[in-house]
Amino acid sequence: MEPLVSFEGVIKRYGDFVAVKKMDFTIRKGEFLAIMGSSGCGKTTTLRMLAGLDAPTEGVIRLSGQPIxxxxxxxxxxxxxxxSLALFPFLNVRENVEFALKMRGMGRAARRQKAEHWLDRMQILEFADRNIAQLSGGQRQRVALARSLVVEPQILLLDEPLSALDAALKVRMQSVLKTLQRETGITFVYVTHSQSEAFSMADRVVIMSRGQIEQIGTPQEIYGTPRTRFVADFLGSSNIFTGTVRHSSAQGVEVETPDGPVTLTGGAFAAPPKAGETATLTVLDTKTQLGLVPPGGANAIRVRVIGEEFVGATATIYLETAQGREIRVQKSHDELAGLPLGIGQELFAHWSPTDSHLVAEA
Amino acid sequence: MSANPANRSRLVDLGLRAYVVLAFAFVFAPIAASFVFSFNSDRFPSIPLGQMSLQWYQAVASDPLVWEGLRNTLGIGVIVGLVSTALGFGAAYTDFRFKFFGKQVYMALALLPPTIPVVIMGLAMLAYLSRIDLSGNALSVIIAHVVICAPFAMAIVRLRLSQMDADLEAAAWNLGASEWKAMAHVIVPFTLPAILGALFITMAVSFDEFAIAWFVSGLNETLPVKVLGFLQGQVSPRINAIGTFVFVLSMGLVIGAQVLLSQKSKE
Known part of the structure; x- marks a missing residue:
């Protein structure tokens, strides 16, 4: 797929503060890209530079190959x-949607027709003559979308647009957005701090931290194989073990951690770490097993139950190692049947060495 | 307001009501007296009242000097309102939109003129304007009044701009509006109630302003300056008639501004 947007060595500084450090990435035509990170990570600045509201201090941003x-x-x-949606409070719904067309000098009749098409598409045509103040949060959301989409752009930028909605409405709007993106083929760039929003809608996710890109990939790639320790930590769905490398080869790595040795076999990693170096292995909390006795083989860690949490069909068991580090295990109720899970119960957390994953320390 | 009457002391309630009535009575009694005596046929304000009469209004209306003063006042007021609202809007928008070195000093200076004692302001204006050959005509009154009115206009427009979502203007740019178009289609429509309010209030201030006009108006006296002339000659109930007329006009403007401004902030 050809890149629609490319960031080439883009840096943004505010005085001494570096908001964005050296961004190099591309946005593909027609994809739904989510940029995700905690507040202050530079995700909104990245979006604003693309919109032209902020100017990069260094580097070039290209749209369809042309510097902009x-x-x-x-x-x-x-x-x-x-x-904030930034709807114009002194204009009614229809006038809000027509605004961009009016600024482009389109005639009254054409403007009206086009606005009504998009109002209809967003299922708010019946509110066309209402004031913004008379609309609910979800309806305003739809007006904001129609107002931006009415010019039928190549790319639509979304800056945490769902953050003001309640949980149920959020989920409904996610599916509206996803469907809209698929049907129109317009490239969506969606900035959010919410993992569930990013992972449920996006084709690819960019994870940012402190002005830098930590990982770009499909939600499955990022979830299954976090590239850095930060990503694994941020997603919170992996147990993380750091220690000194004892053996290392193309076939596997063994790391001595304060909680015991953990191993990785058969995983794909670019450069095996050298013995004596510090390395971090992760394992998904869904791939971590629990048992009363350690199974044969490696990756068995003695733990104590410190809490449990039931959400629907799955349970999350919180455990503590002998060193006081927290480990989580996520399982369905069936898988946990018969296992004593009282607080303080001693168990073994174990997993297959093929489920281990090596992440970069940075 | 407390919804449950048990949460309120009836005594305090009553006391506060009485206080409000007294405060308004204190402010408006002299004006009300002037209003009543302007319709009284007697030469001197005394009780019991004489007959209801419009004679003083007729006397005022047939005086060419009053008409000249009124013409000056109205003409000057309209021009002052327009110019100071335009200047005030510009200053308020500058404050809203830009960050620059010395901004606090800029704002302090822009708000300063109404705090200067009017006599000093009038004297300074007279000295300065006569030096550049601008004293003693309508233009000099306009200049002097714009100086004291523009800060009011700025304060009013600034208040309205502070209620605006900071993203609104950028959203207009993002939708294809140039800076001038965003000004015309977003900033001005949003601040329109405040702009009209500022227009009314600055006109009212100019209508009523006496001290500075007295210094700089020369032969083109505004109505308040003329009134002083009448008072120095003789005390006549005609003053009551003029006072009532000016009061109604000014209050009309101020109430109009109040209605415009309070309507919009409810949004």
């Missing part, structure tokens, strides 16, 4: 859905 740095915001075709 010299273009003012209003000359770019990069409409944005704002976190």
């Amino acid at each position: 740095d010299h273009l003012p915001t209003w000359a770019r075709d990069t409409p944005m859905v704002w976190q």
Whole structure:
């Protein structure tokens, strides 16, 4: 797929503060890309630079191959859905949606027709003559989407647009967004701090931390094989073990951690670490097993139950190692049947060496 | 307001009501007296009242000097309102939109003129304007009044801009509006109630302003300056008639501004 947008060595500084450090990545035409990270990680700055609301200090941003740095915001075709929605309170729904067309000098009749098409598509045509103040949160959301989509852009930027909605509405809007993106083929760039939003909608996810990209990949890739310790930590779905490498070869790695030795076999890693180095292995909490006795082979760690949490069909068991580190295990109720899980119960957490995963320390 | 009457002391309630009535009575009694005596046929304000009469209004209306003063006042007021609202809007928008070195000093200076004692302001204006050959005509009154009115306009528009979602203007740019278009289609419509309110209030301030106009108006006296002339000659109930007229006009403007401004902040 050809890149629609490319960031080439983009850096953004505010005085001494570096908001974005050296971004190099591309956005493919027609994809749903989520940029995810905690607040202050540079995700919104990245989006604002693409929209032309902020200018990169260094580097080039290209849209369809052409540099766009010299273009003012209003000359770019990069409409944005704002976190605050930023609907015009003195205009009614229809006038809000027509705004971008009016600014482009489109005639009254054509404007009206196009606005109504998008209002209809967003299922808010019946509210066309209402004031913004008379709408519910979900309806406003749809007005904001229609207002940006009415120019039928190549790319739509979304800055945490669902953050003000309640949980049920959020889930409904996620499916509206996903369907809309698939049907229109417009490239969506969606900034969020919510893992569930990013993973449920996006084709690819960019994970950022402190102005840098930690990992880019499909949700499955990132979930299954976090590239760095930060990503594994941030997703919170893996147990993480750090220690000194004892043996290392193309076939596997053995790391001595304070909780005991952990091993990895058959995993794919670019460069095996050298013996004596520090390395971090992760294992998904769903791939971690529990038992009363240690099974044969490696990766068995003595733990004590410190808590449990039931959510629907699955349970999360919180455990503590002899060193006081927390480990989590996620299982269905059936898989846990027959296992004593009282607080303080001694168990063994174990997993197959093929489920271990080596992550970069950075 | 407390929804449960048990949460309120009836005595305190009553006391507060009485206080409000008294405060308004204190403020409006002299104006009300002037209003009543303007319709009284007697030469001197005394009780019991004489007959109801419009004679003082007729006397005022037939005086060419009053008409000249009124013409000056209205003409100057309209121009002052327009110019100071335009300047005030510009200053308020500058404050809203830009960050720059010395901004606090800029804002302090912009808000300063109304805090200067009017006599000093009037004297300074007279000295300065006569030096550049601008004293003693309507233009000099306009200049002097704009100086004291523009800060009011700025304060009013600034308040409205502070209620605006900071993303609104950027959202307009993002949707294809240039800076001028965003100004015309977003900033001005949003602040329109405040702009009209500022227009009314600055006009009202200019209508009523006496001290500075007295210093700089020369032969083009505004109505308040003329009134002083009448008072120095003789005390006549005609003053009551003029006072009532000016009061109604100014209150109309101020109430109009209040209605506009409070309507919009409910959004």
